[in-house]
Amino acid sequence: MNVIELIVFFAAVALALVGAVGMVMSRNPVHSALFLIANFFALAVIFLMLSAPVLAALQILVYAGAIMVLFLFVIFFFVQPGQKHAYVYSLPWQAFLSGILVIVLVCVLVAGLYMGGVFAPEEHVQSMAVKAEELTSPQALGSALFSRYLLPFELTSLLLLAAMLGAVVLARREKRSNGEEEG
Amino acid sequence: MESIVTYSLVLSAVLFTMGVLAVLVRRNPLIMFMGIELMLNAANLAFIAFARHLDKLDGQVIALIFMAVAAAEVAIGLAIIVSIYRFRRDVDVDAVNSLRG
Numbered sequence: 001m002n003v004i005e006l007i008v009f010f011a012a013v014a015l016a017l018v019g020a021v022g023m024v025m026s027r028n029p030v031h032s033a034l035f036l037i038a039n040f041f042a043l044a045v046i047f048l049m050l051s052a053p054v055l056a057a058l059q060i061l062v063y064a065g066a067i068m069v070l071f072l073f074v075i076f077f078f079v080q081p082g083q084k085h086a087y088v089y090s091l092p093w094q095a096f097l098s099g100i101l102v103i104v105l106v107c108v109l110v111a112g113l114y115m116g117g118v119f120a121p122e123e124h125v126q127s128m129a130v131k132a133e134e135l136t137s138p139q140a141l142g143s144a145l146f147s148r149y150l151l152p153f154e155l156t157s158l159l160l161l162a163a164m165l166g167a168v169v170l171a172r173r174e175k176r177s178n179g180e181e182e183g
Numbered sequence: 184m185e186s187i188v189t190y191s192l193v194l195s196a197v198l199f200t201m202g203v204l205a206v207l208v209r210r211n212p213l214i215m216f217m218g219i220e221l222m223l224n225a226a227n228l229a230f231i232a233f234a235r236h237l238d239k240l241d242g243q244v245i246a247l248i249f250m251a252v253a254a255a256e257v258a259i260g261l262a263i264i265v266s267i268y269r270f271r272r273d274v275d276v277d278a279v280n281s282l283r284g
Binding site: 005009013016017020021023024029032033036039040043046047049050051052054055058059062063066067070071074075077078079089094095098099101102105106109110113118119134135140141144145149152153156159160162163164166167170171173 | 187190191192193197198201202207208209210211213214216217218220221224228231232234235238244246247251255256258261262263264268
């Protein structure tokens with residue numbers, strides 16, 4: 001990894017962290033959504049550097065392009081500006097307890113990575129150029145998707161169909177006649 | 184292990200934790216849902232990092248399928264949130280305890 005790659009990588013990491021923290025901290029839901037979009041762009045850069053260009057493009061198209069636009073639509077439709085919320089935590093000390101839980105969780109995850117030997121020094125660097133060649137090519141991903149992983153791929157399409165029908169049924173405005181609700 | 188893979192895995196752990204934090208401390212259902220998206224993305228990042236480390240495409244294929252599953256999940260989840268919003272103006276996730284309005 002040369003210096004320029006390292007600089008770009010750490011800039012993306014910093015943007016991802018800023019996006020995540022801003023998403024949690026900001027009071028306005030629209031700001032949260034925009035911070036999350038910044039986070040997704042940073043993740044796309046990291047995917048690109050991890051030799052997954054197809055997934056980097058899909059990350060921007062699907063997450064930043066489709067999912068977050070859906071979120072913003074819902075926020076614009078249903079959240080009034082300057083709306084005061086009367087949210088109460090159901091547990092006493094919930095923010096404090098969840099802070100402790102989050103610290104424990106990140107320690108457990110990093111300890112798991114450490115025990116899994118993730119922090120061991122790199123052994124064979126010279127094969128990386130050959131390695132990245134097959135991994136980055138969209139052809140290889142496509143042929144894997146349509147040969148070895150054909151069944152999960154088709155099941156995904158079935159899942160998307162079911163989700164589409166479910167969303168239509170759930171979000172449909174219920175007909176009311178004479179004060180009676182009909183499904 | 185390659186250094187970029189190591190850093191990516193640590194970043195994935197931290198991002199997952201931020202998603203958990205969003206679900207735990209925020210009460211707005213939309214922001215809690217964004218936290219779930221963040222957790223899914225962190226898992227995706229770990230899959231792609233391991234695909235790079237093991238030099239196998241399998242991780243990338245799983246990440247691709249995860250994206251489709253996340254899209255389906257967002258469609259259904261937002262439809263549920265919209266139908267709750269239609270019934271009450273302000274949604275407190277702990278106050279929504281009945282399936283039928």
